[in-house]
Amino acid sequence: MPSADHRPHDDHDHDHDDDHAGHSHGPGGHVPSVTAANARRIQFVFVMTLVYAAVQAVGGWLSGSLALIADAGHMLSDAAALLLALIAYRIAARAPDKLRTYGFHRVRVLAALANGASLLLLVAWIVWEAVARFRSPTEVMAGPMLTVAVIGLLVNMAGAWVLMRGHQGDGNLRGALLHVIGDLLGSVGAIAAAIGILLTGWTVLDPILSVLVAVLVVRSAWSLVSDSLLILLQAVPRGMDVEAAQSGIAALPEVAEVGHFHAWTLTDERVIATVHVTPAPGTDPLTLPQKVARQLREHHAIEHVTVQVDPPGSLQGPH
Incomplete structure (x- = not known):
């Protein structure tokens, strides 16, 4: 199992429910x-x-x-x-x-x-x-x-x-x-x-x-x-509940642990987040970045997410 999968979500994943996630630092087309x-x-x-x-x-x-x-x-x-x-x-x-x-x-x-x-x-x-x-x-x-x-x-x-x-x-x-x-x-x-x-x-x-x-x-x-x-100062964006965001990720059946969640605003209209997760038993770690990114996008309007997949047991906190 790889120790980390650094695959952020972006617009490609937003438009298509496939297994790969694009990575772009540019804002949306509008x-x-x-x-x-x-x-x-x-x-x-x-x-x-x-x-x-x-x-x-x-x-x-x-x-x-x-x-x-x-x-x-x-x-x-x-x-x-x-x-x-x-x-x-x-x-x-x-x-x-x-x-x-x-x-x-x-x-x-x-x-x-x-x-x-x-x-x-x-x-x-x-x-x-x-x-x-x-x-x-x-x-x-x-x-x-x-x-x-x-x-x-x-x-x-x-x-x-x-x-x-x-x-x-x-x-x-x-x-x-x-x-x-x-x-x-x-x-x-x-x-x-x-x-x-x-x-x-x-x-x-x-x-x-x-x-x-x-x-x-x-x-x-x-x-x-x-x-x-x-x-x-890279503070958490206004209105975002960090604990709720982590709890939502932890509630995914494919995720065993979640930690090191960070969210900040690049500009006044673009939010970026990073998070570490470990896979639940029997979960393909390559599928986690897309699932976690979709969770944050749909519930917290975060369009640019970097997800790192760590080995089981390496993070604190129960599922």
Whole structure:
């Protein structure tokens, strides 16, 4: 009996109930087209964001509004984040090589992490600036501020609509959408502040609403950062019960023992697992990889599994 059978399951086994299992590190056939569509959406929103940042900067300069100039910097940072996402898509599309056998998919995760981290930094800057304005209120020309803020709201609504129609399983797209939503909320806050200043003359409304927007953004930003860190740390995918997965494998009549089960996320949409099993008496060890892979695929949606078959008695735990 061989000491190990290193035969992972993949799409061939998914489509055919035969005795061999294919092995591919590439994602399913639908992913490249989905990724390309997401990249086109982000590219469109990037252009809109960059153009509006320029319009906002000019509007702030002409009106003497520091708030608009500061928000133009906010939009420019978001445009940079969107550009980073586009670069990440291009790098991630590169084929695997001898050094990086899994390819460059994790670049997308790194870009999502950078986007989330930049949002957190932005929130910190907004709060800092708001505190400074509480201490020393800044005069705001509410009329031009309102006009530019309304334009920004329309631009950001269009951008959010474009991105929301993309594949939301993509962390890179989610990061871009969070930036746009943050901009949208900022536009709403700017409109409310401008109207309030027009009616009351209270310039302190500007920093108050800025803090409220920051609180709304920080929760989503932290979620993006934490999800990316879990992927990079190769943590068990969200929602997966490791004990249930091992118990399901142990319940197969062909399996005597199961152990050394590991599952992690390669990218935000692709889960990989490895597991060691020993065959039950009378079981052909060559059939185990396919059966175990099918169990994990059907009950835990794991499409890429590496199964090692060990000699009987070499693993802990009863059948």
